[in-house]
Amino acid sequence: MPAQHLKKMLKNEIHALQSDLFLGFNPDEIDNILSRTCSCRRKFSKNVDIFSPGEVICHTGMILSGNIDVQFSGFSGKEELVVREAPGELIGQAFSLTKTENSFIHFRSVGDTEILFMNLDLLFSKPEIDPILGKLSVNLMRILAATNIQLNKKICLLTQKSxxxxxxxxxxxxxxxxxxxxxxxxxxxxxxxxxxxxxxxxxxxxxxxxxxxxxxxxxxxxxxxxxxx
Structure with missing residues (x-):
């Protein structure tokens, strides 16, 4: 889908425009990023795996509407809820940036959901000489750091004895x-x-x-x- 069409479609997507990924961006800068990340958006019905174990995730997803459950699948087959992601938040970013195979996580729609997919490989070019990429890199690092804190809190919760x-x-x-x-x-x-x-x-x-x-x-x-x- 052409970036200008995405921009028009996103102008009323308050969750996307207020996402931490676009913190400090004006509409033209968002348009610039969308045009360079091969962006596309897709709709999913309830209980559909956006990303499944066993696949290499190439695109980071941003939730435009609905919620995504991040679930761990154990050896017994029982699935445990890790976190529920809301509109404006990202899914699959660590896997897509490292090209690591997702061997254990389901990213599953809770209800009707719409996702904006972006290829963020352009961050590995030269963000130091591109102000827009520089801002995107900083925002993404903050998101990854916040995710790390969130997962550490989950570990603390699971280590409680009762x-x-x-x-x-x-x-x-x-x-x-x-x-x-x-x-x-x-x-x-x-x-x-x-x-x-x-x-x-x-x-x-x-x-x-x-x-x-x-x-x-x-x-x-x-x-x-x-x-x-």
């Missing part, structure tokens, strides 16, 4: 101050939450009930209100 500690850490990470106190708004189902903390759904449901009985949390619809003190 399911309660895992859940409390998850809620603390996602909580913001509100009129009712520290509140975490759940976007995951109980099944997805169990997958994220590497536990069974029944165990998570039981522990949430115990935590509420013990006064650790209050469950109000999709809100988890953390106890103070």
């Amino acid at each position: 399911l309660r500690d895992k859940l409390l850490l998850f809620f603390e990470e996602g909580a913001t101050e509100g009129p009712e106190g520290k509140t975490c708004r759940l976007t995951l189902t109980r099944e997805e939450l169990a997958s994220y903390v590497s536990a069974e759904r029944s165990s998570v449901c039981r522990e949430l009930g115990r935590m509420q009985d013990d006064g650790c949390i209050r469950l109000v619809g999709k809100k988890v209100i953390l106890a103070t003190g």
